Amino acid sequence: MTDAKLSARNVSVFYGATRAIDDVSMDITRDEVVAFIGPSGCGKSTFLRTLNRMNDTVANARVEGTILLDGEDVYAPAMDVVELRARVGMVFQKPNPFAKSIYANVAYGPSIHGLARHRDDMDRIVEDALRRAGLWDEVKDRLDASGTTLSGGQQQRLCIARAIAVDPEVILMDEPCSALDPIATARIEELIHELRGRYAIVIVTHNMQQAARVSQRTAFFNLGRLVEFGATSDIFTNPVEERTKDYITGRYG
Amino acid sequence: MNSAAPLAARRRQRNAAERRFRLAALAAVCLSLGFVVFLLGTMAVEGARGFVETRVTLPIDLKAAGLTATDGEARFAAAIDDAATRAFGRNGPACLAEGSWMHLRDAVRQDPALLVRPGSIELPASSPVDVAAKHDGTPAAEAAVARLTAAGALSRGIDWAFLTGADATDPVRAGIWSALKGSLLTLTVTLLLAFPIGVLAALYLEEYAPRNRWTDFIEVSINNLAAVPSIIFGLLGLAVFLGTLHLPRSAPLVGGLTLALMTMPVIVIAGRNAIRAVPPxxxxxxxxxxxxxVQVMFDHVLPLAMPGILTGTILGLARALGETAPLLMIGMRAFIAAAPRGFTDPATVLPVQIFLWSDQIDRGFVEKTSAAIIVLLVLLLSMSGIAIWLRQRFEARR
Incomplete structure (x- = not known):
């Protein structure tokens, strides 16, 4: 309990009158990878987006309950959204690099937060982020090329580098591999293994093998509720709930 | 086999319909191209003459006339009349344009040798002679042209004064520069006002404004505003800028303000579409x-939307450049004999100048009108060129 990085308590999310998330509570610790699985429309992406308040941009979304980041209430008026998103980074389903150079893509976050004092500092941050995202060797000779000229898998790793560059504590990944081919997917999964321990990682995925491969704990969502949350090995081999079992064996959802 | 025959007939029908549609579309394209070629062709042929002036070479002996460089208009004019009568007979002075004495004065100042020994000087022909020399004129002018041609005194040259001069009552001396400068000053005011306000309004409406009845109302109003006849904007400008704010009449400042009102809705609509097209x-x-x-808007949304916004802006400005009616309402139809020096000087603009010249009785103005249209078209085409260039520049950065 005390070493929880992110902690959700009785969280419900509404879109207008529709309840998308119903009374979800969970703790995520600082050195694990947590996978969210569940059928389409079960609310796992919605829940992910409440963790760094990306749902604020949706006009009629409303959140109840509390989400604590290191014990601080994320939805408290005193919480600065800009700082929150610097601490809780996000990678999206479709690779979405800025229409700028590779260098500028990675440098954008650090520059708006003022993390680099000199050009040299920035060069170091960019190189470091690209190395950690496993992209440095592929792009070091063409940092001025547009980020959109990269392949899909490279673009997604660029997006991960962009998120890493502001040195977050948590990285949220919303189906990061669903638009990628198997080889690019394997690259991203390797990367998640390498990043584990440095950042708390939450990954939403439709691919159950992927959840089994990359995560230590898995949460199964259905119809806006958290059905089961436990060690990944238990969820996939010995689920407690009947619905979880039906879902992972492909009988349902 | 039974069902194959009706199916084949139906397929033939569909293919025939396809061919008919393509022919009709092709005909429409050819027709509109034909109109454009016809328009540009007649303008080029008519207007090209407007850039050419007829000159008369006049032998002159100023020493005999006893002229000095500091003499006034009367002495120079008398000297020219005298020389023209001596060279071309009784009707000689009428063959020369009204302001010829100024050419003589300038020539003397440049080359004082003219004062001490006989020489000759090229002077612009009068409007009737100019018209008769280019195509058919009055019988008297045709006779004068015949006489001058026989004397070998007629020549032609490019009328640089047309591009650098201001409006005049004599078509030979009328120039387009005052109207061109008026247009440029007016458009500058329009651009400086309509672009930032329009873009900011578009950004606010797309990125900040909540979706409710008020924003719906604003959206409908802006769309309607873009469709309001331009003369009504002229009336608005007359009432607000001249009537209430007492800004100077006929000034590019007021013209620009009025046209900015008209251009803004166009920029807002184009801007909103461009901003909406930026992927979420x-x-x-x-x-x-x-x-x-704000950083999202200025660092990411605006650069991506810029090509679309700029295209809309230039289209709006091109419309403003061609606008006549609202400017008539605020008095930009005055006779302007000197190019405006600033935003508050009386001025006119190209389309109004064209309108004024097309109304003149003097035949010499016909080709001046066409020539002014060519200047306007060249300006419009270069604006579209700038639009395309800007678009490609911004898209290359992606």
Missing amino acids: SIRDAALAVGATP
């Missing part, structure tokens, strides 16, 4: 690394 994923990406909404 880019906004998410920027927000997710901790950008504030």
